[in-house]
Amino acid sequence: MDLIEVMEGSTAFFVPVQDAQTSFPPGSAAVFFNRKMELNRDATVLFCSCVEPTPKDYLDAMGATGVRGLRVAHECGIPVTINDRDLRAIELIQKNIEYTGCAIELLHRDARALLSERQFDAVDLDPFGTPAPFVDAGARGARRYLFVTATDTAPLCGAHLKAGMRRYFARPMNTEYHAEVGLRTLLSFVAREVIKYDRGVEPLFCCSREHFFRLHLRLKDGARAADQTLARIGYVLQCPKCPYREESPGMIPERTICPHCNAPLEPIGPLWLGAINDHALLARMQERLDAMELGTKKELDKLIALCTEELDTSSYYDYHVFAQWLKVSPPEIGVVLEQLHEAGYAASRVHYSGTGIKTEGPLISMIDAIRNPTMF
Ligand SMILES: C[S@@+](CC[C@H](N)C(=O)[O-])C[C@H]1O[C@@H](n2cnc3c(N)ncnc32)[C@H](O)[C@@H]1O
The missing domain is CATH 3.30.56.70 (N2,N2-dimethylguanosine tRNA methyltransferase, C-terminal domain)
Known part of the structure; x- marks a missing residue:
């Protein structure tokens, strides 16, 4: 495997040389690396530097090149474990760990088996496409923080309706506010996977970008926290004829008529209807950003400013x-x-x-x- 050195944040590491002629160059090499996810990774490095309490340890459950774990270890000083089930990835991660000089534990396991046996303070799930098959294991293996990336935006947004229903047991709808529906469908799915263990979810920093959704969540122990989480799940009822929509909390959507055109409203969900960001944490992130060495600083600055301003309503x-x-x-x-x-x-x-x-x-x-x- 031919390698090339890359720098992200203040961390240097090796990635495979990709074939720029293919339609999706990151998929052309033996080990996956997508430069376009730099903002996603920068956001997590910034988040880990600001969240309180700081994670005691962090699992990069699907390492590939190991970039996330390498960066969290090197740029945040948090004890890190990197895992991948692919042997070629493990060989590259080993090389990258030696190159950074950080003391990082490396594991070659199926993430689901690993998370059934061991717990970590923060668990980061960054699979190919959908995280749905991994969230249950993440809910069991994460003590305090769970981070999730989803790149299957079409199923989550309702463009691939059946795939969305199979993966997330939710009925999205391809509305003009599909980016919000996708993010909240994912969040409600993760919340449901967590609450069955009598644990609750508090969204700290969650965002939607063109090619991915990203969640940074705090998990809280106890049936009370789980019940509070359950109370934030519900539906958006959308009129099929006009832009009218309303929120309907609860497990079963209400049967309601549009007050403007009398058409029966159609339920979209289950969705997370609560807040998706912790504004005090966003303020700390914005403040810290200036002092950080991040390649996507400008974009992150804009993203955090918009998230700070944004209302918590579940549609737009x-x-x-x-x-x-x-x-x-x-x-x-x-x-x-x-x-x-x-x-x-x-x-x-x-x-x-x-x-x-x-x-x-x-x-x-x-x-x-x-x-x-x-x-x-
Ligand atoms: C999208 S890549 C990870 C990208 C990486 N986190 C980054 O930021 O560049 C997904 C990785 O998950 C690994 N993987 C897939 N299924 C897995 C499983 N069940 N357990 C552990 N690793 C898995 C693949 O080998 C691949 O390296």
Whole structure:
């Protein structure tokens, strides 16, 4: 395997040379490495440097080149174990561990078997595509923190409906707010895998990007914490004819009629309906960011600022789609937000789309803000 040296954050390591001519170069080499996931990894390094208490130890359960574990050990000073079930990955990780000079434990196991036998303070699941087959093991093997990446965005967002239902036992819908639905479908799935062990989930920093969803969660022991988590799972009821939607907490979606066009609302979920970020932690991350050596610092800064501003509501309006529905041309996003604020409603941008607006105002407030942008 031909190798090339790469630098991420302040960590240097080797990755396989990839074939740039193939449609997905990271898949062309014997061991996987995707440079485009640097922001995902930077976010976790920043998170681990800021979260309190600091993880006592960290398992990179699916190491590949070992980049995540190498970086957490080298840049955060946390004791790390790296695991992979592929022997070629193990050989490369061994070389990378020697190169960084960090004292890292290396294991060659199936992550599910490993997590059935041992616990780690923080467990990071970063598989190919869906994390669904690994989350139960993660829920058992993580003492305090569980981190999960999903790159199967089409099943989670409702574009591949049946795959989404099989993996997550949820019914997504390909709406204009699919990025939010995907993130909250994943979060509700992980929460359900955790609560069966009488443990609860507290989302600390969760985000949705074009090609992946990423969760950083705190796990809490006890039936009470599990019940509080269960109470945050529910549905968004969407009108099939107009943009109206409402939240419906609980295990079984209500049968409700759209107050605008009388069509029966369609349930999307189960979804996580609670907050997805800890704002005090976001503030610490933003503050620390400047002093960190991170390649995606600018993008992360913008992402954290947007997550800080973003409302906790579980759906948003794409205001361009909304304007199309109203048959008017869309005003500037700042103007729409200002109108909503002026009318007395909380409203924000979203962190994954330049045209997304969240508001606690009723549908009519959006109609007013888009149709009459100069009224206020
Ligand atoms: C997407 S790659 C990991 C990428 C890496 N974390 C990074 O940031 O570059 C997935 C890795 O999981 C490993 N893997 C797949 N199934 C596994 C299992 N059941 N147990 C342990 N490792 C597994 C694969 O060998 C592969 O190296």
